[in-house]
Amino acid sequence: MKAIQDFYPDPLAQCFGCGRLNDHGYHLRSFWVGDVTEARFTPQPYHTALPGFVNGGLLASLVDCHATGTAAGAAYRKEGREMGTLPPHRFVTASLRVDYLRPTPIGPELLLRGRVLSISGRKVVVEVTVSVGSEVTVRGEVLTVEMPESMRPGPPRPPV
């Protein structure tokens, strides 16, 4: 099954968090499950904060990329367009808020779940939760905006 990020055109698929063309990145992949999006990620042992717990910066990074992916997917849906049709939707983050509700144990797979809170014009606000088993440990809210022209890449570059 193709993830939302699999449809990003090559020059827009180099993100450290979710770019399929980034050899050093996290390769987060987000999928629609009905009206929400899901992504799964298992941190490495070195993705630690204090011993036994997942690093908060990594969690923020996962929330961020799952939100921009969700925003892109939502923008296509709103237009009734298939993912991958042109012109591409690609969102960047204007503002990120992450509440660490409780420590996230390191080891188990994390489930990220995204929900569109609002979509208007070039802005999409996405709520993302991170769960371990049945417990939500993190809640994020992300204001994403369609990539501005000033960030549009030039000719394709090789993988980083």
Add this chain to the structure above:
Amino acid sequence: MKAIQDFYPDPLAQCFGCGRLNDHGYHLRSFWVGDVTEARFTPQPYHTALPGFVNGGLLASLVDCHATGTAAGAAYRKEGREMGTLPPHRFVTASLRVDYLRPTPIGPELLLRGRVLSISGRKVVVEVTVSVGSEVTVRGEVLTVEMPESMRPGPPRPPV
């Protein structure tokens, strides 16, 4: 010169963002410069968002660790204690807000600057900016709290 994080006891120095004992991490190091704190970090080429710009998740991670380091330093200062004296201060993040004011170009060294907005009881609120040259590209505000007992590590573990 020793950074604030250099004074973290070994079991509390394994953080992916700022732990000196994390072989895979960013090793962020924060220093007092008068009443503010500073840290410098040069992203790798693969720490990209869209080509040419620094990944927002990485920026959130740097803001996060610089804030918890600043909070620890501020807690020692408030008590008139030298860094490294016992018991240790070690803060974790309860809530993180990051505003991406403009895209952060990838390549140059980033300067993080931290400022304590409030300190009371076990809570320290820290503002962190990220600058490239003379331009502030990111502003963060982080609510940090003294590490709860439930997160205190057991016996020392080997580096991760």
